[in-house]
Amino acid sequence: MKILVGMSGGVDSTAAALMLRESGHEVLGATMMLWDGRYKGGPRDACFGPGEKEDAAAAEAFCARFGIPHVRLDRSALYESAVISPWRAATLGGRTPNPCVLCNPLLKFTIPAAARAAGVEFDAFATGHYARTEPGAPGTAGEGRATLLRGAESARDQSYFLHRLSQEQLKGTVFPLGGMRKAEVRAFAKEHGLADVAAKPDSQDFYSGDKNELVGEEDRPGDIVDAAGRVLGRHSGFWKVTVGQRKGVGVSGTGEPLYVIEIDAIHNRVVVGPKPATVRHRLTAENANWVSIAPPEPGTEIACSIKVRSVGDPVPGVLAKVLPGGAFEAEFPSGIAGVAPGQSAVLYDGDAVLGGGFIRKAE
Secondary structure, three states: OEEEEEOOOOHHHHHHHHHHHHOOOEEEEEEEEOOOOOOOOOOOOOOOOOOHHHHHHHHHHHHHHOOOOEEEEEOHHHHHHHHHHHHHHHHHOOOOOOHHHHHHHHOHHHHHHHHHHOOOOOOEEEOOOOEEEEEOOOOOOOOOOEEEEEOOOHHHOOHHHHOOOOHHHHHOEEOOOOOOOHHHHHHHHHHOOOHHHHOOOOOOOOOOOOHHHHHOOOOOOEEEEOOOOOEEEEEOOHHHOOOOOOOOOOOOOOOOOOEEEEEEOOOOEEEEEOHHHHEEEEEEEEEEEOOOOOOOOOOOEEEEEEEOOOOOOOEEEEEEEEEOOOEEEEEEEEEEEOOOOOOEEEEEEOOEEEEEEEEEEEO
C-alpha cells in the first residue's frame, strides 16, 4: 500500500513513517507549512512558530536518508483563516478555544486532498497521533462506520483532539502509534539510528510568543474580583488566563489559593474564588460532531464518560442529552473542576469516542 504520512519533524511522525516503511508499505511524506512570519513567535512552539523551517528540514532530511519522497504544502493562509482567526475571536470573547481541535479536521486531515491536488498519488494517510480506529461491528448501529478509539497509553491519548474528524477522514487514516507507549516510540527511533529525533522534547503550547501579539491587542488592565465583586488585584489582559488557572493569575496574600472561575470579557474582569468554586455539575455544548456514531435524534440520552480538557482520563458517570440544533447537555453528579467555555466536551463509551462539541456554558 502507498501511504502518505503527515510529518512534523518530531519523533512521533518520524517513527510512524519508518514503521510503515519497515512493514512493507511505500511511504511518502508531507509537511504542512503554517508560519508566514507575520507574528514574532516564541522560543519554541509546538507547531506554529519560527522554528517551523527547522522542523520541516528535519523531516526532509529523514526522508532523504530513507529514500522517501517528501513534499512541503503551504497552508499558512488557511491556518490564519480557519484556526487563528476563530481562536482570536473566541479568546477575545472570554472563551478558551483549543486550536488543535480546529486544526486537525480543517488542516492536518485535509493534507490528503491538498497532496492529491498537487499531483501526489497514494492509498491512505497516516499521522503520529496516539489514537486508534476500528470498523463498526457487523449487525450493530456502527456497522459501516469507523470508530475512533483512545490511544493505548492513557497519558498520551490524543483522541480528544480528533473528535471533530469526519467519517471520510477517519476511514482514510491509519495511526501506527495508537497501540504503543511513548517510551517505546522513542526507543524504536533510537534503535534505528535516529537518536537526535528520539531525544526531541514533547510539544507544549501551540504558540509560546506574546499572546497580545496573537490576539492583536495591547495590554488592557482590568480588575480581578471575587464572587461578591470585591477587587483583589489587577490583570493586564483577561485573555492571558483561563478558567481553572491558579498560578500566575496575579492575586496573592489572600490566605488561600484562588482560581479563575469566570472570565468576564464584557466588563474586562477576571473572577476568582477558592477551589470548590471551580466545580461544575452540568454543561451545554454546541456545534456537536458525532465522529463514531450517526448523529442521535434530539431527546436521545447517552450514558457515557466525558473529557472537558485534553489532559486526564474521561470522567465516568455522565448522562448526556442530545438537543436540537447540534447541541447537547451533559450532567456529571460528581462534579468537574475548571470547565471552561470554548473548550471541547468530548463524550466516550469506554475507549470509543462518540463525539463532542464546544462548551457554551457550565453550571
